[in-house]
Amino acid sequence: MKKIGIIRCQQTEDLCPGTTDFKCAQAGTFAFEPFAPCEIVGFVSCGGCPGKRAVARAKMLVDRGAEAVFLASCIRKGKPIDMPCPHADAMKAAIEKKLGEAVPVIDWTHA
Numbered sequence: 001m002k003k004i005g006i007i008r009c010q011q012t013e014d015l016c017p018g019t020t021d022f023k024c025a026q027a028g029t030f031a032f033e034p035f036a037p038c039e040i041v042g043f044v045s046c047g048g049c050p051g052k053r054a055v056a057r058a059k060m061l062v063d064r065g066a067e068a069v070f071l072a073s074c075i076r077k078g079k080p081i082d083m084p085c086p087h088a089d090a091m092k093a094a095i096e097k098k099l100g101e102a103v104p105v106i107d108w109t110h111a
C-alpha cells in the first residue's frame, strides 16, 4: 500500500470537494496507477495564491507518511473550470526542492 498526499487549489475549493481525486486514488487509475494501491494520508490546499504555503504543506504530508505528493488536476489542468494555476511550475519546483528526490511530486491526478 503506497501512502500518498494530495495538494489542491484553494481557489477551487468552493467548486469541487475533490471527489474524483478520492475515487481515482482508491481505484488506482489515471496518475495513481503507478502507485496503486494507494492510501491517502492527507488532502490539503495550496494555501492560496501564489502557492508558497504548498511547500510547507507538502513537507507536512511527508511527515505524516506520504511517499508521493500529488498536485491535483485543478492546479495544472485547471479542473473543473479550465483555469490552470499560473504558479504551477514554480510551486512544483519549490516542493521538489524541499522534498528532495526521494519523494516524487506528480502534477496531475485525473483527466
Ligand code: SF4
Pocket: 008, 009, 010, 011, 012, 046, 047, 048, 049, 050, 051, 075, 084, 085, 086, 087, 088
Ligand atoms: S496558487 Fe494556484 S493552486 Fe494555489 S490558489 Fe492560486 S491558482 Fe490555485
